[in-house]
Amino acid sequence: VQKTLTFERYRVRGVKLGGRTELADGVLTLDGHGLERELMANEPRIERVVVQTAVPGESTRIVCTKDVIEPRAKPGGAEPGQGVSRVLDGAAVVTCGPIVGFQEGVIDMSGRGADYTPFSKLNLIVIEATPAPGVAPHEHEEAVRRLGLEAAKTIAERAARGAPDSADAIRWEDNPVDARLPRIAYVDMLLSQGLLHDTYVAGRNARDALPATFDPRAIVDGAFVSGNCVSACDKTTTYHHQKNPIITELLGGHGSRWQLVGVVATNIPTRLGEKQRSAEKAIELTKSLRPDGVIVSKEGFGNPDADLMMIVRGLEAAGIKTVAITDEFAGPDGGSQSLADTTPEADALISVGNANERIELGPMAKVIGPLPDVARLAGGYAASLHEDGRLSLELQAIVGSTNQLGFGYLSCREV
């Protein structure tokens, strides 16, 4: 049976709080209080929810952002990768609140910081959630994760109605291709290292479910959900998975410039033996797709560098050309070695930036989220908060600044 996936896009050009949740003339109106009550009703682990909005260009700073999700609804209820998905294009739900795992990040809607995060260009619905006393961090993480997904779904179901602004049929298996085109596969590495550091694939923890091959359409249709409380710069948020730019581009050129032969998602475990087993299995699965070339993307930094190098080494040894995407941790002065591991076969790397670079962000008129927690973020430090509202941070603390799916434009070079 041929699967079809259609994205019906509803363009969102503005967002505001109001009486009833609806999309009219591109402006998304949200019944904020109603949404707060609904979200609270099913979640005893959360004591308080506040819904606010943030729009591009405004003097707003969101701190301790946990996840970002594109609001989507599946009115037909099909599995990810099939059926019709309604998308509030240009909007995103952002979850924030008291810090869960030290590693939530900052989104500035204007100023210098806005250049480093893709979310400053979106109309944001911010869900600030405060946990009930005594809720353990992993319960807190799960509660906020579910709250964000619920909010995104609810908003899309209510607002994405009527005729969409555009509809795209996403074709893959049913697309006739010229067999002479180069065969390209994609290896998507997902951080999955235990509580607060997990990714969920089709409802299962990536630790147990991967490596495995995936229909690329399933991934961009919500099969992957972030449960990661890791450094904000290079955690792959749910939004990044939904809009995975490598899959989007590879699907775009499928049949005309190359053949996208498949996607292997693999996990990034903690122990060396597990890393070796995962890498070997990911390499075997990838080889079974018989690609000429492979793109490998990474999540996180430090020990995941070892998994990346194992995969690149194994693929190149099998005669498969690879390009890997990574960020760098070259120190604030850019003078340190950037990665924790190296292999001579990794001769084609895309750098999405040095996450250690320090940046000063000017004061903002409005701050959403618990500001004092900023000093405890990865990429923040004791002197991060200035009395006049300025923030001194490493790019590491800015959500999506060095996303390793290559979502952004930042890069790094030797000078």
Added chain:
Amino acid sequence: MSVSGSRAVIHYLNQFFAGLGGEEQAGQRPRWLDGPRGPGQLLERIAPDIEVIATIAGGDNYMAENLAEAADAVVALIEQHLGSDRAGRPALLLAGPAFNAGRYGMACAAVCRAVEERLGMIAVTAMYPENPAVENFRRDVTILRAGENVLGMEDALRGMARIGKKRLAREPVDPSVDGTITRGVRQNYFAPASGALRAIDMLMCKLAGEAFVTEYALPVFDRVPPAPAVADMRHATIALVTSGGIVPRGNPDRIESASASKCGAYSIKGLDRLTPESHQSVHGGYDPTYANADPNRVLPLDALRALEKAGRIGHLHDTYYATVGNATSVRRAVRFGEEIAAELVNVGVQAVVFTST
């Protein structure tokens, strides 16, 4: 003449290029000379937006042997002639080009670093990429890639002026465009295409066998598999090699204490052990007190002779090889290694005791 105008620069030259004399004048302390000299006059002709208001000329030996003091003296000269107010001084200093002249290169780079750090000036120098100063100063100083000798004078002057102006305008310097020697420092920038698109483009190039440039060149470690063990040590000829800087007293080959440009071959024929009178350490990377008190601690001639006498090894080779590993580039070290190995293989040496520090 406007001292602080945007055209004004100070030019640093050695005694030779400033027209003060050759090697016999190499001991001179830095001097202030009004207006351009030698290459400075050419600079004004080919770079119309440059006016050399003063030349500072330093003797090669004095500068290279007293780098810190000499840099202090240059800073003092500028303050003495132009005052301590930044507004009254040119914003730009150009030094050299120094080509492949080691002492001159060190002086140019040290002057550049000092005026940037202490006077808030922008400074640019130019030299041959293998000038020893490059390794010591590339991190802190903007160095234009220049030719090996004076044939590259005009290009270097033009380039230094261009990069100086660019830096004055606060524009970023990109080695791939501007021809500067990389500082070895990673710097972020926004690329014209997303990372995902760049990855796909790079993969298509790699598949097509077309040239591409990795965005991060991983350090590659040259792992040398150990040679198989020597089967019969009792009849083997063994040689001593060290990067620990042990040389005959007086350092006949003038091996540098850092960033060595050469290695030496020295006879140990008939010597039972090294003594403080016969040998010394010239290594600048460790405290040489104990090595000088007993050079066998770094080059274990005494132990090898004992093994030779006891018949545990066949014969100790009559020549040992020495260099200084301190800050010496891997590229040069590889060359030394290849040269030494070729000679040793040629005379039938089967194994080497290599000591480092």
